[in-house]
Amino acid sequence: MALTKKDRWLLIIILLSLLILAWRFWGTNFIPAPGETGTIDELRQKVYLDRRLLAQSEKIKDKTRQLHQAVPKWETLFYQVPPEDAMIDLVTTMDSLTGKSGLSIREKQLHWNMPGPEGWSKIGVTLSGRAGFQQLTGFLNELSNLERLVTVEKVQIQAEQHTNLLSYHLTLSALAKKAD
């Protein structure tokens, strides 16, 4: 292709312009830094989430406040004393309750350091013995009326042949303040 002098100059100017543009943008800041590619979408997502979060901030604060009020109310149901003291109280209460319900206790087994929630220690007692069906249900009903929350972890009942009695194993638990 034969080009005139003027056309050749024009071509050189265009090529030079391209080179300068390439140097300006590729050479300095055109190529994204490693790991930078694709961050714009993540950033947009982050800003969007932040906006949503800020819009809900009052709601979140209110709910947290309500939870802060509700949790201590629940915790009043637990023993506010160390596990050793709580165990004495629990066993005494069970003795009193079984006596009241007419349950005969053959054996008591104590449980320490069972897994519990943060700040609380779980203690327990397994009661074994014989009782009538009405006595057993009466005892269980009484449990739900206690000032402290005593949970029935496990129940084992076996009917005895030729008598109307039940052989039982009841594992009960309660939460006590963890010693600092």
Add this chain to the structure above:
Amino acid sequence: MKKAVGLDIRKDGWTAVELKLTGKKPEIVAVTGGEWDTTDPVSRGKLLNRAFAGYGISKRNIVPSLPSEAGHWERRTFPPLPLSSLQAAVRTDLEAQVPWPEKKFVFSFREWKTEGEKIEVESFACPKQVVDDRFLMLKTASLKSSYFLPRVYGIVNYFLFYHRDFSSFPAFFIELTPLATEIFLLGRQGIIHLRSFPNPLNSEGVYDLKALAGELKLTRFLLRKILPEEYPKRCYLLGLAGLQKDSLALIAGHLGIAEEQVGIFPQPESFSRRHDMDYDYPGFFSAAGLALEGLGLVRSGLSLSPSPSGKTVGKSIFWASGLLVAGLLFALGGVILRHDRLRKEEAFLHDRLQENQEETAEIRQLLNEQQALEEKLAYYSGLQKKQLVILDFLAEWERVVPMHTIITALVLDGKQVSRLSGYTPSFTVLYQAILNSPYLKNLEVKEGITVNQEGMEVFHLSGPLGGENGFD
């Protein structure tokens, strides 16, 4: 204000006339001319470039001429044909007439309608090489032109524009330039006859009027044959023809017309004549007529364009490449702009994140706290439910099972029944009742169903207690 330059290019030299259009009246801006000192088109182009620059003549809208003596002119009659067919017919006719190979010439034609069914066509063919050389010359001089006209059409243009009321058609025109002679007969419908030849010289190197006389005699015989009823009665002399001693009498005598009907071609009085200009350049009328064509005031209809040579194709490729580069530049610009916009957006987003960082961190902490508290509450609530599971189970069992169903063994670990054994009068009835209870329906039969000594069906069940009955 529109301007055009007529450029008469002859063997001996050149003449340029620049016209400008003021209202509807053309006005001469510049007249100049010169002789060639070379035959090389590039050197001639350089000379023109210098001359145009020196006189300050515009280099745009140039209408250059082609020499009549280098081409082939003819007027023929054709049947009425569509334009494309007519073009093919004219080409075929010219191929038979011209001495150049088929693809080595360019041509142009103009059709004239006659009273009959046929049409008359005036055509002019010129060797491609001549046109390309002229184009190269103009290109070297940086003169912008897109077509050429045979130089006699410049004269015709001039005459027809300034003598619209002329009625003595047909008329002879004889022009003598330093190296060539043009004789043509102009009718109401264009040129009827054209002869162009190098000036005949005698042994002393002077124009041989006898040879001219012979040529005119031949013309006279020919035209008497073609136009027996309307033989021309007038003749105009241009250029050196009017200066030749005894030329008027000689021309009149040999053409067979009255001597008083032979005259000098009308001077350019119609122009707004400028006293500082010299109008006696050879080819002045031709150049002025070409400029009139450039202004669009007359149309001869016989324009020839340079052939699409390698240079033209090369230029097209160059511009196509230029377009491609421009496209690439735009694309690159687009990418850069997008990149720039993304960078700005990224910076803006970073700012926003930074701006809200403290507040959002606080809210996130609150959320974590909220989650921990909710988990605690769920745990505490679970403890309370666990306390009631055995009572819920016994209440539901008593409600759904048939009469005389007795539990003999129960192991309940949280909400999981590890073992539930007993007997019932009909296990089918019991099982149907269990399946109907949402709280007990997940209990599955373990081991086989046996019958004890009292004839009761002994069963063993295990499985999780459901949570869909309202107890939870």
